[in-house]
Amino acid sequence: MxxxxxxxxxxxxxxxxxxxxxxxxxxxxxxxxxxxxxxxxxxxxxxxxxxxxxxxxxxxxxxxxxxxxxxxxxxxxxxxxxxxxxxxxxxxxxxxxxxxxxxxxxxxxxxxxxxxxxxxxxxxETKPERAARLRAHGVHALPCPQCGYNLTGLTQTQCPECGTKFTLDQLVADALDQRAEASV
Ligand SMILES: [Zn+2]
Incomplete structure (x- = not known):
């Protein structure tokens, strides 16, 4: 339930x-x-x-x-x-x-x-609160820094779309930058 x-x-x-x-x-x-x-x-x-x-x-x-x-x-x-x-x-x-x-x-x-x-x-919930919540859990939570493909749910850090390999810290840093931009 x-x-x-x-x-x-x-x-x-x-x-x-x-x-x-x-x-x-x-x-x-x-x-x-x-x-x-x-x-x-x-x-x-x-x-x-x-x-x-x-x-x-x-x-x-x-x-x-x-x-x-x-x-x-x-x-x-x-x-x-x-x-x-x-x-x-x-x-x-x-x-x-x-x-x-x-x-x-x-x-x-x-x-x-x-x-x-x-x-x-x-x-x-207000509209800005909802937007922030959806951003946090949304389908575009972790786009590939190179091509924008949605990497959510992957168990490895190579983008299946463009083939670029990332380190975890690169992905985290990029995601944090994206969120900082979105919340301005
Ligand atoms: Zn990619």
Missing amino acids: SGTLTRLILCLGVIIGMVPIYVVVVMAVANQASGDYDTPFLVAGAVTGLCFMASWNMVWRTQVKWTNARIGLTTMLLPASLLLAVVAYGVVVAIESHATEVGIVLGTIAWAAGWLIGTALIWR
Whole structure:
């Protein structure tokens, strides 16, 4: 199974796994606070939301190129997505002032959706990053210094196209020069 497929299944598992956590916490807190309908949903929303964020980060952590900008934006995403939750709650209560539990549940969903969409945008690979990654692993990673034939995967240092023999240090030096030029 490829790493990407594993990660997608993990994501699905994380999202589905939040349902039993939410339900169990709602029931447990409701037992303690009988007659109070808001607290169970508030506590369950907070617990589930934090579990979700933590497991989401664990699934994707190694895939994200952590620049200072990404770390800063991801940190700001927590208050931003919580603000989204407050707005969703406010909208529901403005429409129907007694529907506070509905507001809390929708606020929790808004928080999770904000976190999902926000991380997808912030953690996305930029075009220059993608170009650098493809250059590093790409098919033209090691062209013959003489004729440009792709030497990737060869177990000897003679170019099969033009027949020129190289030493390893010549090939390495040439590849480093090429990359330095490409990244300017
Ligand atoms: Zn060659």
